[in-house]
Amino acid sequence: MWTPATRQQxxxxxxxxxxxxxxxxxxxxxxFMPEPNARGRRRLWPVREIxxxxxxxxxxxxxxxxxxxxxxxxxxxxxxxxLWRDSGLFERINYALVMADREQVGREAxxxxxxxxxxxxxxxxCDAWHASGKFPDGL
Numbered sequence: 001m002w003t004p005a006t007r008q009q010x011x012x013x014x015x016x017x018x019x020x021x022x023x024x025x026x027x028x029x030x031x032f033m034p035e036p037n038a039r040g041r042r043r044l045w046p047v048r049e050i051x052x053x054x055x056x057x058x059x060x061x062x063x064x065x066x067x068x069x070x071x072x073x074x075x076x077x078x079x080x081x082x083l084w085r086d087s088g089l090f091e092r093i094n095y096a097l098v099m100a101d102r103e104q105v106g107r108e109a110x111x112x113x114x115x116x117x118x119x120x121x122x123x124x125x126c127d128a129w130h131a132s133g134k135f136p137d138g139l
Contacts (some may be wrong), residue, residue: 016070019052019059020052021055026048031050032092032096033051033095034094045076049071049072050080053067056071058066063110
């Protein structure tokens, strides 16, 4: 139930976009983010801004090309999203946050899911994926 205290705690009015990370949220996520490469070019955009842009696209359901100009370029954002998605970064963050929440409410933290239990990504053609007979039509 929303109380004045919880409304204040979850207030996002001071942020540029409602999808931007608060300082407290960033403090939880930052330890999982990859360190900059010791060699190569210096990062042009802070990792937090790239993550804010990813959340903007995912929460709004908009195409990558419609990112506002004050966020990093779509190519930078999509490349990082793809890299982090493929490396399992989002799954690691999600698992750690779920386990922390379980422990906070007094439940036992469980083992991480077995990667082989997750369905494989779809083929290049959705029709071929469903035609394989492994997944119901609703997926």
